[in-house]
Amino acid sequence: MIRFDGVSKRYPNGHQGLECIDLHIPRSQMAFLTGHSGAGKSTLLKLIIAMEKPTAGQVWIGGQNLQSLWRNHIPILRRNIGVVFQDHQLLFDRTVFDNVALPLQIAGYSYRDIPRRVRASLDKVGLLNKEKQSPMALSGGEQQRVGIARAVVNKPPLLLADEPTGNLDPELSAEIMRLFTEFNQVGVTVLVASHDLSLIASMKHRVITLQEGRLLRDVTTQ
Numbered sequence: 001m002i003r004f005d006g007v008s009k010r011y012p013n014g015h016q017g018l019e020c021i022d023l024h025i026p027r028s029q030m031a032f033l034t035g036h037s038g039a040g041k042s043t044l045l046k047l048i049i050a051m052e053k054p055t056a057g058q059v060w061i062g063g064q065n066l067q068s069l070w071r072n073h074i075p076i077l078r079r080n081i082g083v084v085f086q087d088h089q090l091l092f093d094r095t096v097f098d099n100v101a102l103p104l105q106i107a108g109y110s111y112r113d114i115p116r117r118v119r120a121s122l123d124k125v126g127l128l129n130k131e132k133q134s135p136m137a138l139s140g141g142e143q144q145r146v147g148i149a150r151a152v153v154n155k156p157p158l159l160l161a162d163e164p165t166g167n168l169d170p171e172l173s174a175e176i177m178r179l180f181t182e183f184n185q186v187g188v189t190v191l192v193a194s195h196d197l198s199l200i201a202s203m204k205h206r207v208i209t210l211q212e213g214r215l216l217r218d219v220t221t222q
């Protein structure tokens with residue numbers, strides 16, 4: 001599903017974000033990406049969604065070489081990738097329902113289809129009863145779950161998360177990780193960037209560790 005062949009990323013200011021990364025994450029696998037602050041985790045995720053381009057090497061997503069991806073095909077790539085951010089980036093002037101519906105509206109789903117899909121997604125994260133509320137009225141953990149519902153509403157085969165539990169206490173963090181595991185159990189490939197080593201250790205999934213832009217360790221415990 002995700003393949004990096006000798007990928008390096010040097011930013012225009014000369015900073016080396018990633019250096020010669022070889023990595024393969026097969027379809028339906030769940031993996032964690034960890035490493036110190038500045039190790040290159042977000043850079044790696046940005047290369048997957050074509051927000052940044054490698055300065056060397058090649059990135060393949062779902063069999064597609066991103067180097068040969070036309071600019072106007074980037075939205076199609078991103079439609080197949082759900083992304084969860086630490087700060088969830090919800091629109092506070094819209095309801096929970098409208099926030100989750102947004103990717104479907106952008107993708108041009110019919111108005112008949114949207115409510116059914118949005119409610120199925122909210123149900124999955126346990127927030128069906130909050131659809132009419134503003135995200136502002138929700139707790140941090142609930143807001144993060146709305147962000148997850150929005151990321152999975154069009155059933156992407158690949159789910160990425162960048163520090164999704166950064167602002168949450170250990171119990172809520174474990175709950176969010178359980179949700180990711182549930183999506184993985186139905187075949188979604190999941191890659192979670194996280195600093196939270198104790199949470200990662202408790203999950204028994206593959207752990208990919210970056211250090212100063214290089215692949216330091218890649219351990220599968222299962």
Ligand SMILES: Nc1ncnc2c1ncn2[C@@H]1O[C@H](COP(=O)(O)OP(=O)(O)OP(=O)(O)O)[C@@H](O)[C@H]1O
Pocket residue numbers: 011012013015016017035036037038039040041042043044
């Ligand atoms: N747009 C940019 N321009 C220049 N340097 C950048 C840019 N984005 C990231 N970097 C640098 O690249 C390195 C890797 O950054 P990245 O955000 O990928 O790390 P990270 O592992 O996600 O860190 P954190 O855990 O703090 O989010 C850092 O030193 C960062 O300062």
